[in-house]
Amino acid sequence: MSDKIPLNEKILSENDRLAAIIRRQLDKSRIVALNLVSSPGSGKTSLLEKTLVGLKGRLNFALIAGDVQTQNDADRLIKAGGKIVRPIITGGACHLDARMITRVLEDLSLDNFDLLFIENVGNLVCPSSYDLGEDMKVVIISTTEGDDKPLKYPAMFRRSSAMVINKIDLMGLSDFDLNRVKENALRINGNLTIFETSCRTGEGLKGWYEWLERLVALKKGRD
Amino acid sequence: MSDKIPLNEKILSENDRLAAIIRRQLDKSRIVALNLVSSPGSGKTSLLEKTLVGLKGRLNFALIAGDVQTQNDADRLIKAGGKIVRPIITGGACHLDARMITRVLEDLSLDNFDLLFIENVGNLVCPSSYDLGEDMKVVIISTTEGDDKPLKYPAMFRRSSAMVINKIDLMGLSDFDLNRVKENALRINGNLTIFETSCRTGEGLKGWYEWLERLVALKKGRD
Numbered sequence: 001m002s003d004k005i006p007l008n009e010k011i012l013s014e015n016d017r018l019a020a021i022i023r024r025q026l027d028k029s030r031i032v033a034l035n036l037v038s039s040p041g042s043g044k045t046s047l048l049e050k051t052l053v054g055l056k057g058r059l060n061f062a063l064i065a066g067d068v069q070t071q072n073d074a075d076r077l078i079k080a081g082g083k084i085v086r087p088i089i090t091g092g093a094c095h096l097d098a099r100m101i102t103r104v105l106e107d108l109s110l111d112n113f114d115l116l117f118i119e120n121v122g123n124l125v126c127p128s129s130y131d132l133g134e135d136m137k138v139v140i141i142s143t144t145e146g147d148d149k150p151l152k153y154p155a156m157f158r159r160s161s162a163m164v165i166n167k168i169d170l171m172g173l174s175d176f177d178l179n180r181v182k183e184n185a186l187r188i189n190g191n192l193t194i195f196e197t198s199c200r201t202g203e204g205l206k207g208w209y210e211w212l213e214r215l216v217a218l219k220k221g222r223d
Numbered sequence: 224m225s226d227k228i229p230l231n232e233k234i235l236s237e238n239d240r241l242a243a244i245i246r247r248q249l250d251k252s253r254i255v256a257l258n259l260v261s262s263p264g265s266g267k268t269s270l271l272e273k274t275l276v277g278l279k280g281r282l283n284f285a286l287i288a289g290d291v292q293t294q295n296d297a298d299r300l301i302k303a304g305g306k307i308v309r310p311i312i313t314g315g316a317c318h319l320d321a322r323m324i325t326r327v328l329e330d331l332s333l334d335n336f337d338l339l340f341i342e343n344v345g346n347l348v349c350p351s352s353y354d355l356g357e358d359m360k361v362v363i364i365s366t367t368e369g370d371d372k373p374l375k376y377p378a379m380f381r382r383s384s385a386m387v388i389n390k391i392d393l394m395g396l397s398d399f400d401l402n403r404v405k406e407n408a409l410r411i412n413g414n415l416t417i418f419e420t421s422c423r424t425g426e427g428l429k430g431w432y433e434w435l436e437r438l439v440a441l442k443k444g445r446d
Contacts, residue, residue: 039263040347040376041368068348070374092378094317094348122375123348124263125291125317144367144393145264151293152345153263155315170367173393174423200397 015130018098022105022133029110032215033118035134037156039149040122042142043166045073046199047208048117049080054209056081059216060113064088064104066096066121073119084113095126098133114216128155135215136161143171147181154188162193164208169198238353241321245328245356252333254285255438256341258357260379262372263345265365266389268296269422270431271340272303277432279304282439283336287311287327289319289344296342307336318349321356337439351378358438359384366394370404377411385416387431392421 026033036044048063055061062084065073074087086104088096096118118134120127128137139160141149144167150157157163163185171178178196185192193211197204249256259267271286278284285307288296297310309327311319319341341357343350351360362383364372367390373380380386386408394401401419408415416434420427 039345039368040372041262041365067375069377070371072371072375092348094346121348122262123317123346125315125344125346126349142264142367144365144390145262148293148295149263152290152295154292167367170393170396173396 012129015098018102019131019133022098022101025105025110026116026133026135030219030221031110031114031116032212032219033116033132033134034215035118035120035127035132035137036140037120037124037127037137037160038122038140039124039142039145042122042140042145043199044119044122044140045076047140047164047166047197048077048082048119050199050202050205051117051209051212052077052080052082054205055212059115059213062086062108062113062116064096064101064116064118066090066100066119068092068094068121084108090121094121094123095130096120096132097130101132114220115212124149124153124156128153128159135219138162138164140164140166141181142167143176143178143181144174146174147177147184150181150185150188157185157188157192160189160192162195162211164195164197166197166199168196168203169201235352238321241325242354242356245321245324248328248333249339249356249358253442253444254333254337254339255435255442256339256355256357257438258341258343258350258355258360259363260343260347260350260360260383261345261363262347262365262368265345265363265368266422267342267345267363268299270363270387270389270420271300271305271342273422273425273428274340274432274435275300275303275305277428278435282338282436285309285331285336285339287319287324287339287341289313289323289342291315291317291344307331313344317344317346318353319343319355320353324355337443338435347372347376347379351376351382358442361385361387363387363389364404365390366399366401366404367397369397370400370407373404373408373411380408380411380415383412383415385418385434387418387420389420389422391419391426392424 071087
């Protein structure tokens with residue numbers, strides 16, 4: 001037996017232990033937590049910028065913006081009206097882990113918001129393996145990345161509950177096929193909730209906002 | 224002292240040992256090896272498809288196509304005229320490592336080609352840490368990903384020798400600024416050779432082809 005496997009398992013189970021604690025805290029405070037995962041540049045930050053404006057006065061958000069370097073994303077979210085924004089600079093690490101989230105949550109009052117967005121590092125592989133205590137992972141894919149991505153990175157699509165197909169305004173400019181990407185994604189995970197959006201034109205964002213409001217209402221028990 | 228760090232170091236130094244052996248083999252056979260790294264969907268495979276056609280009869284290529292799942296990319300490269308094409312399916316792993324390359328090279332006759340392309344897993348973080356015995360890493364970035372990527376994923380741009388800015392035909396459709404991405408990239412790595420290409424329109428590919436021919440000529444000692 002190699003000694004690599006037990007060590008890896010130990011790291012992951014420690015992560016799962018911390019994630020379970022986070023989940024209990026958020027559940028107790030009835031806060032919805034979404035872990036946003038995607039390739040670099042698919043539009044996670046743009047989607048959050050739009051969401052902050054589109055749901056202003058309706059939902060209170062906390063946002064954690066993970067990045068390998070720079071806190072550009074966090075700065076963008078503050079500029080877009082984010083009141084509770086925390087950057088995590090991983091300093092080279094390719095994913096967020098539950099320990100990083102635990103540290104950030106220690107400083108937040110859980111009474112002040114309804115929904116926690118965790119913007120993960122732009123990486124379609126590694127973040128799929130790390131539970132952050134979220135209710136759901138939401139995978140964002142942009143039309144310029146090609147419609148084969150669900151088949152090539154299946155773990156991320158299998159472990160996500162929703163998929164946002166972003167940059168649909170750029171769709172006619174490549175051989176990206178909207179039906180094919182949905183078919184590919186649903187083949188991996190038949191239960192995906194799918195959104196089609198353009199953060200540039202605003203198309204499709206209404207359905208996304210409504211879904212977020214519904215999630216919050218469900219968790220608060222207002223439905 | 225944690226026992227995690229030495230293990231990680233051990234894995235990396237074993238990788239470096241194998242990479243050094245690969246490099247010696249390729250140097251001895253005077254084969255240029257380029258490790259293509261990028262986000263998912265930036266156009267690595269498209270660039271290779273074009274290159275196979277554009278340099279047909281001029282250079283002999285071997286291609287290794289790494290992917291988490293599927294051998295779609297390898298199939299595309301064979302269809303585009305690739306004679307020596309080997310898929311590596313990592314089965315979940317987020318990067319290629321030198322051991323995987325070693326195994327593939329065992330079955331290849333190094334007399335049959337001038338240039339080895341290694342198409343890495345689409346991931347702008349992890350592959351930067353793994354030497355595959357290549358002469359150079361070439362990072363591909365597409366205009367739809369945004370001009371901030373060099374600052375957000377600096378290791379990849381620091382360790383690459385060339386940067387291909389792809390999908391320049393889609394540039395007017397976002398706030399992507401060509402000068403800004405170059406400035407950001409050169410701030411991280413002042414020695415980057417930069418190409419601007421569109422695999423869709425063919426723009427800029429000539430300079431890329433010429434550069435490849437020059438690299439081969441240099442290594443073969445024909446210059």
